[in-house]
Amino acid sequence: MSEVDGGAAGWSRGTMDAEYRAGGLTDPEDDGADDAPERRSAEVDASGHGERLDRWLTGLAPEFSRNHLQALIERGCVTADGRPLAKPALKLRAGQRVDIELQPTDESRAFRPEAMALNVVYEDEHLAVIDKPVGLVVHPAPGNWSGTLMNGLLARHPAAATLPRAGIVHRLDKDTSGLMVVGKTLEAVTALSRQIAAREVHREYLALAWGRVEEPFVVEKAMRRDPVSRVKMAIAPANLGKPARTDVFPLGVGEVQVNGQARPVSAVHCVLHTGRTHQIRVHLMHSGHPLLADTLYGGVPALGMTRQALHAARLSFAHPITAEALSLRSALPSDMALAWAAVGAGDLSD
CATH class of the missing domain: 3.30.2350.10 (Pseudouridine synthase)
Incomplete structure (x- = not known):
């Protein structure tokens, strides 16, 4: 048996897998240029007269959820004839020209590499064991879309983007400290997940x-x-x-x-x-x-x-x-x- 207190090594590079692409997530090697907001504009026709602003916008930007469009309205990203429209429930009038600045969702920004200091106590080409500090969230979620362990893993190990949950096979609460194992290859992630399910970890x-x-x-x-x-x-x-x-x-x-x-x-x-x-x-x-x-x-x-x-x-x-x-x-x-x-x-x- 190996009893280990410390040690670290480098990780190799990789590409984004189909799981992340399907979720609308971004490539960890993306330089951020695609984050420039897109602007769209349309005139309200007779069929849109009296319709709620947020509902009407789902036709102009169908790839976004209504909740996200409501957030854009509240941020001042939607105008009509040059004047801001700040209420999602506002009723539109035929002939108005509506402009929207389409900003990416928080979720789409979540799976991005963020350089951070990680205390790696064991590592080889297959796995790493992280000593997680207090206050570090493990996985992006509402309220914590950045600054998570997953973001740090993607920066340290870009090939993690090809793995389910970036290789994370179990979690600790934000304010619980201590040891976590993460896989660095699909083979290791699969085997570790099976070991955990079998109560062998x-x-x-x-x-x-x-x-x-x-x-x-x-x-x-x-x-x-x-x-x-x-x-x-x-x-x-x-x-x-x-x-x-x-x-x-x-x-x-x-x-x-x-x-x-x-x-x-x-x-x-x-x-x-x-x-x-x-x-x-x-x-x-x-x-x-x-x-x-x-x-x-x-x-x-x-x-x-x-x-x-x-x-x-x-x-x-x-x-x-x-x-x-x-x-x-x-x-x-x-x-x-x-x-x-x-x-x-x-x-x-x-």
């Missing part, structure tokens, strides 16, 4: 949780999207959710003063058997031990933590091509390391 986390954890325990509760809040996940009946299991091991217990009262905080080692969204956060909350500063799931901030106290500390798997056993570790980031020391906890056990 072992992911271990360090966490700080409210309450006293002095004995190991297992949480085996199915999960699903919260039916009330779509940004959250929730425990579900087995017939309505996806199976999920987390093993929790104690590493130490300390006390924190909150509003003049001492409250116990536990350092724990969590082992995932499944990889559901927010799994550790939801399972620990369900067990009465929400993570420090995980405000989405009832965890009060403490010990200087302003994000959920969760770190992907170890990643172990068989190399998808060579079958070599790999085990990689990541040290706690500074914010969590300080909180960890205040609890007086031990390290991740072997």
